Amino acid sequence: MKKYDFCVVGATGKQGKIATVDLIKSGHTVLMCGRDRSQVEQILNKYRKKTNFEFIDLRDINKSVNVIKKSGAKIVVNCAEGDWNLNCLKVCIKAKVHSIDLGSDVPMTRDQFALDKTLKKEKLIHITGCGSVPGIGNVMLRHANEKFDAINTIEVGFAWDSNIKKFVVPFSIKSVMKEFTRDAPYLKDHKIKKIKPMDSLVHCYHTSVGEQNEFKVGNHAETYTFHKFAEKKKIKNISFYAGFPEHSMKIILAIIELGLASKKPVKFKGKEIIPTDFLTEVLKRIGIPKGYTEVENLWVFIKGKYKGKARSIMMECIVPPLKGWEWTGSDIDTGMPASIIAQMIFNNLINEPGSYSPEFIVSPKEFFQELAKRKMSVYENGRKIN
Numbered sequence: 173m174k175k176y177d178f179c180v181v182g183a184t185g186k187q188g189k190i191a192t193v194d195l196i197k198s199g200h201t202v203l204m205c206g207r208d209r210s211q212v213e214q215i216l217n218k219y220r221k222k223t224n225f226e227f228i229d230l231r232d233i234n235k236s237v238n239v240i241k242k243s244g245a246k247i248v249v250n251c252a253e254g255d256w257n258l259n260c261l262k263v264c265i266k267a268k269v270h271s272i273d274l275g276s277d278v279p280m281t282r283d284q285f286a287l288d289k290t291l292k293k294e295k296l297i298h299i300t301g302c303g304s305v306p307g308i309g310n311v312m313l314r315h316a317n318e319k320f321d322a323i324n325t326i327e328v329g330f331a332w333d334s335n336i337k338k339f340v341v342p343f344s345i346k347s348v349m350k351e352f353t354r355d356a357p358y359l360k361d362h363k364i365k366k367i368k369p370m371d372s373l374v375h376c377y378h379t380s381v382g383e384q385n386e387f388k389v390g391n392h393a394e395t396y397t398f399h400k401f402a403e404k405k406k407i408k409n410i411s412f413y414a415g416f417p418e419h420s421m422k423i424i425l426a427i428i429e430l431g432l433a434s435k436k437p438v439k440f441k442g443k444e445i446i447p448t449d450f451l452t453e454v455l456k457r458i459g460i461p462k463g464y465t466e467v468e469n470l471w472v473f474i475k476g477k478y479k480g481k482a483r484s485i486m487m488e489c490i491v492p493p494l495k496g497w498e499w500t501g502s503d504i505d506t507g508m509p510a511s512i513i514a515q516m517i518f519n520n521l522i523n524e525p526g527s528y529s530p531e532f533i534v535s536p537k538e539f540f541q542e543l544a545k546r547k548m549s550v551y552e553n554g555r556k557i558n
Contacts, residue, residue: 181206187303246518249514297526325409328471332381338461339419354390373386378471401529509539
């Protein structure tokens, strides 16, 4: 097998495709790994000298290790569904390669952090949550953190809208279903509480997006990693909010009401079908309307004190439509940060072995500069800083 700079696992999904193309356009070679080659034939044909495809199934750890070892890659960019992040990390440790992923829920993030000593012993780096939120949001928190002596409250989230009010599948439909259905943990007065997402609706305004309803969600690890990061500054309150435009939210709620968000198997013609798996495959057939574009606002609001005085900072990353990437909607803000952070490891800008989330290890200056190259602007209290 030809040797590659990177392996992208889960390369057949939207984020895997974005990360792959961004790595290639940055001058690297990439082995795309997944279970359905047909989903990436266009990329393979366009960049045939820079990439290839190998079948990988993270349920089979030994075979996955062999594929990664043979690739010669030193870094794995894991864009598979979050349920497989721990498996992928174990594969990468056995293959003795660095790795990143797009984020896990809180229990799995704890399990990933628990492998810190093992990673340090093997001189390997693993960073979980390298997309938008988590990802860009974590690095924005790291940037703002230096401007506080004490932090009382952190709120973090995303909001987006499209020019054509038609349903287009947002990032990972399985992740979306979790955001709408799982009880949402949040930190209030140092204590973890839970609420049903639709019981937490609030009406908000965000730059470049406008007004829309938002709600607390439960499958994001920021409530855990932000607490670890800001614990010494006496953090009391942390919440994560998801914002969807009305036309998208209506369809998602209808899908849930019809039972298609369920993981409970359904018997059909002698076979068992999991509704969420069926839904994922059906939605792959939905195209993007001609002229369709999205804009997204990733935000982190921090409130606390500096030198005895109250201070608040609103960090925002505005993600506009990007020419040549229309097929991604606003999902460039997930796949591209993963590519950026992987390249920072490749270029030795991140070189401390261990298990991290981005706020602990990713330098804001270099990271924000790379976002700017991709037309993603970062703002601090309305002032552009990249």
